[in-house]
Amino acid sequence: MLLAGSSRRLVAELRDALDSCAERQRQLERSLRVSRRLLRAWEPAETLAPEPTPGPETNEEAPSAACAPSPQDLKELELLTQALEKAVRVRKGISKAGEGDKAPSLKFGSIATSPATRASAPPSTSRRAGSRASETEPPRGIRQTRVPAKDLPEHRLLSVGDQACMGQGAGATKPESGLRNEQIVLSAASQAPEAFTLKDKGILLQLPEAFRKASSRNSRLWAQLSSTQTSDSVDAATTAKMQFLQKMQTTSGWPGSRLSATEVEAEVRHLQKACLLLRLRMGEELTADPKDWMQEYRCLLTLEELQAIVGQCLHRLRELCTVVEQQLGPWPEGRFPRASLPCGGEADPIWSPQLLLYSSTQELQTLASLRLRVAMLHQQIYLEKVLMAELLPLVSKQEPLGPPWLALCRAVHSLLCEGGQRFLTILREDKPAD
Amino acid sequence: MGRRRRRRRVDPADAARALPEAIAALSQTLPAGPSPETFRRAKFDRPEAAPAFWRLLFCVLSPQPPNGASASFSPEAQVRSVKLALRTQGYPRRALAQLPDDGSQGGRELLLALAWLLAREPLPERLLAQNRVQLGDEMHVCECEALASPGPPAPSVEADGCVDIRHLQWLMGKLRFRWRNLMASQQEQCALLGKIHSYTRGCHSDRSLGHLSVTETELLRDPEGGRQLLRRLQRENARLQAALEWRRRELVFWQWMDTVLDACPPEASQPTFLPRIPTPGAGALEPLVRELQALQGELREAVEARREAWEAGVGGRGPEWSAVRTALREAVGQDLAALRRACERSGSLAQPHGPRRLVRTEAGAPRGPGLRAPEVIEALRSREAHLEVVLRRLQGQCRQELARLVGALPGLVWILPPGR
Numbered sequence: 001m002l003l004a005g006s007s008r009r010l011v012a013e014l015r016d017a018l019d020s021c022a023e024r025q026r027q028l029e030r031s032l033r034v035s036r037r038l039l040r041a042w043e044p045a046e047t048l049a050p051e052p053t054p055g056p057e058t059n060e061e062a063p064s065a066a067c068a069p070s071p072q073d074l075k076e077l078e079l080l081t082q083a084l085e086k087a088v089r090v091r092k093g094i095s096k097a098g099e100g101d102k103a104p105s106l107k108f109g110s111i112a113t114s115p116a117t118r119a120s121a122p123p124s125t126s127r128r129a130g131s132r133a134s135e136t137e138p139p140r141g142i143r144q145t146r147v148p149a150k151d152l153p154e155h156r157l158l159s160v161g162d163q164a165c166m167g168q169g170a171g172a173t174k175p176e177s178g179l180r181n182e183q184i185v186l187s188a189a190s191q192a193p194e195a196f197t198l199k200d201k202g203i204l205l206q207l208p209e210a211f212r213k214a215s216s217r218n219s220r221l222w223a224q225l226s227s228t229q230t231s232d233s234v235d236a237a238t239t240a241k242m243q244f245l246q247k248m249q250t251t252s253g254w255p256g257s258r259l260s261a262t263e264v265e266a267e268v269r270h271l272q273k274a275c276l277l278l279r280l281r282m283g284e285e286l287t288a289d290p291k292d293w294m295q296e297y298r299c300l301l302t303l304e305e306l307q308a309i310v311g312q313c314l315h316r317l318r319e320l321c322t323v324v325e326q327q328l329g330p331w332p333e334g335r336f337p338r339a340s341l342p343c344g345g346e347a348d349p350i351w352s353p354q355l356l357l358y359s360s361t362q363e364l365q366t367l368a369s370l371r372l373r374v375a376m377l378h379q380q381i382y383l384e385k386v387l388m389a390e391l392l393p394l395v396s397k398q399e400p401l402g403p404p405w406l407a408l409c410r411a412v413h414s415l416l417c418e419g420g421q422r423f424l425t426i427l428r429e430d431k432p433a434d
Numbered sequence: 435m436g437r438r439r440r441r442r443r444v445d446p447a448d449a450a451r452a453l454p455e456a457i458a459a460l461s462q463t464l465p466a467g468p469s470p471e472t473f474r475r476a477k478f479d480r481p482e483a484a485p486a487f488w489r490l491l492f493c494v495l496s497p498q499p500p501n502g503a504s505a506s507f508s509p510e511a512q513v514r515s516v517k518l519a520l521r522t523q524g525y526p527r528r529a530l531a532q533l534p535d536d537g538s539q540g541g542r543e544l545l546l547a548l549a550w551l552l553a554r555e556p557l558p559e560r561l562l563a564q565n566r567v568q569l570g571d572e573m574h575v576c577e578c579e580a581l582a583s584p585g586p587p588a589p590s591v592e593a594d595g596c597v598d599i600r601h602l603q604w605l606m607g608k609l610r611f612r613w614r615n616l617m618a619s620q621q622e623q624c625a626l627l628g629k630i631h632s633y634t635r636g637c638h639s640d641r642s643l644g645h646l647s648v649t650e651t652e653l654l655r656d657p658e659g660g661r662q663l664l665r666r667l668q669r670e671n672a673r674l675q676a677a678l679e680w681r682r683r684e685l686v687f688w689q690w691m692d693t694v695l696d697a698c699p700p701e702a703s704q705p706t707f708l709p710r711i712p713t714p715g716a717g718a719l720e721p722l723v724r725e726l727q728a729l730q731g732e733l734r735e736a737v738e739a740r741r742e743a744w745e746a747g748v749g750g751r752g753p754e755w756s757a758v759r760t761a762l763r764e765a766v767g768q769d770l771a772a773l774r775r776a777c778e779r780s781g782s783l784a785q786p787h788g789p790r791r792l793v794r795t796e797a798g799a800p801r802g803p804g805l806r807a808p809e810v811i812e813a814l815r816s817r818e819a820h821l822e823v824v825l826r827r828l829q830g831q832c833r834q835e836l837a838r839l840v841g842a843l844p845g846l847v848w849i850l851p852p853g854r
Contacts, residue, residue: 260524355804
């Protein structure tokens with residue numbers, strides 16, 4: 001059942017499809033690895049490794065987490081431990097079941113005090129340089145949230161909670177890093193780390209200050225960038241740009257308004273999209289059941305209109321063919337860009353990402369699987385057309401009608417009509433030996 | 435007169451500074467941007483400006499992120515790649531193609547090319563958006579990125595060109611298997627995302643987001659990675675700032691580019707020979723032509739059949755008929771207006787486009803800005819249904835065609851597989 005030379009194209013197309021699946025799988029695997037790791041207990045692995053620090057802070061840093069804390073730190077630690085124990089007691093009373101023995105050992109990020117007892121253990125939460133043992137609660141370090149009834153009452157959070165036991169070494173309070181304050185306090189005390197899990201203590205996390213600032217600045221800048229598209233001073237620049245382009249064109253010596261290869265490609269993709277839309281619409285009209293003569297006539301008119309649009313598309317396509325032949329060269333591979341539909345929405349790009357809201361995991365899964373399904377269908381349709389173009393001629397060309405040809409027919413039928421999943425059976429009726 | 439000196443509208447010192455500042459903003463927002471001094475040298479076509487501009491154009495035009503890719507390209511390859519890319523996009527000046535491949539000349543021409551690219555599209559914004567630091571968990575709602583592009587086509591392995599059809603069957607099976615794997619992995623990823631989002635609810639400083647994304651949680655878990663992320667974010671902020679600066683000041687740049695263009699010698703008007711560039715040849719458009727023709731044929735049949743039925747039928751008579759007919763025509767025209775627009779040359783798609791940050795909300799929460807998953811699911815479901823119809827139709831065509839081809843054979847019974 002050997003096929004002739006044009007099968008190279010088939011194999012290439014299938015290999016392409018396989019490669020793009022593989023690439024997608026790789027990306028997914030990467031994300032999965034990260035997500036799985038986040039949902040496990042977070043490793044305090046760096047406790048022992050000396051933290052490579054940039055220059056100036058080195059002298060302030062202890063090489064490892066195990067260096068002796070200062071007396072002030074110890075005092076704070078004492079206060080923190082008390083606060084923790086109290087918090088754990090309160091939590092135990094509230095949480096549904098004793099989910100494991102939450103020993104009052106210091107956990108990363110679970111430093112919580114109930115609103116009523118905030119005065120007793122003032123956590124030093126400030127991220128600013130130097131202000132470590134503040135007596136009052138600095139407004140930023142602690143998140144005051146109104147407590148949802150079923151949640152833990154302590155939503156208060158310390159800056160130490162961020163790092164979830166990274167064991168970075170003594171927390172020199174560099175203003176810019178903001179990522180490792182008071183590590184020494186915690187990491188020195190974390191003798192038996194009950195590891196941080198996102199499930200239990202995820203709600204206590206808080207993003208570091210520097211990051212928050214950078215990130216809000218980032219969204220602000222993106223928003224500004226999107227909005228400057230429509231300001232007045234832009235118009236003067238736009239005019240100047242148009243004039244420049246025209247001048248470039250006229251001084252170039254080439255005949256004007258030539259279509260570039262990119263533009264041709266874009267138009268052809270657009271026409272492919274249009275073809276699909278028209279076909280879908282035609283399908284709707286053909287399957288509709290007109291109930292009265294008005295609907296019938298309307299259906300007729302619609303089909304005529306569709307016919308006209310198709311004619312225009314065809315005309316445009318033929319024009320493009322001429323352009324390609326005359327002005328541009330032939331493509332060596334003979335393969336055309338993917339039939340998968342790329343978006344054409346370049347009218348008004350909004351540069352920063354917008355939101356997609358979902359309300360349950362089920363919804364998200366449905367959404368994602370539908371996306372994949374649509375992509376898969378696009379690919380299947382594309383491959384189907386390619387296979388049709390290559391395999392059907394083969395079946396019709398081959399004259400010898402012996403068993404090899406039957407086997408070929410069977411295989412081709414399976415590939416083309418059943419997606420390669422099912423096979424038909426061929427029975428030969430023998431003439432009765434008589 | 436009086437004490438007030440006649441004030442000029444523009445302080446010349448300011449005017450002299452405006453251009454370098456504009457160029458400085460531009461080059462800060464672009465990757466590998468040269469200094470304003472290099473721009474000035476390029477105007478006068480000084481050779482030392484050329485390499486910087488070749489590099490800049492390569493970074494701007496190459497599809498990959500400009501981090502490691504440029505290292506693998508030799509300067510000559512970079513030059514050729516830039517020339518090809520510009521020609522593909524329709525750069526109108528021939529002088530560029532005639533520049534030597536060693537990248538030693540052409541500062542002014544390259545400056546013109548850069549300006550041409552800047553004039554045609556919002557280039558700094560697009561580059562920034564492509565290499566954006568992704569802070570959220572993102573999903574595309576459009577179909578652009580549903581499958582990663584496979585990259586440049588691998589050279590065909592089969593030298594002899596003969597392939598067993600069983601190999602094709604095997605490849606198809608492998609493809610189906612990979613799809614199933616993808617589906618399963620995707621479901622798992624969504625489940626994990628859902629968990630992470632719900633476990634970190636209330637943690638984000640931005641109330642409209644509400645919970646942390648994987649990236650943000652990861653930066654909490656791994657501070658070193660977090661620091662790198664922060665640095666990237668700060669770099670991006672600087673470039674964004676520069677882009678805004680550029681937008682404010684760019685007018686003076688365009689005025690200057692006018693003078694640059696004037697400084698060029700005029701191009702000879704007789705057409706010179708240019709090397710052919712690989713583009714989709716007319717032959718590659720054939721499948722689409724055939725499809726459209728097939729569609730046209732089907733429509734023609736349908737229309738003829740229905741018109742005959744109509745003429746032979748009882749409707750459409752009487753004096754009020756023409757008014758009704760006009761009304762119906764208008765209605766149909768309006769009905770199809772959107773479709774017509776989408777099919778016409780510059781039709782833009784109404785679908786939402788681009789990546790979207792996933793945000794988990796409570797079901798009863800008030801409507802904030804953003805697309806809602808149920809709507810997208812609806813749209814995707816109808817899309818899926820349509821595509822399935824198309825696929826079934828194609829398969830049906832194949833079945834008919836095969837039946838026709840083998841139908842002439844006597845003595846054979848074809849039993850179709852069950853489960854239709």
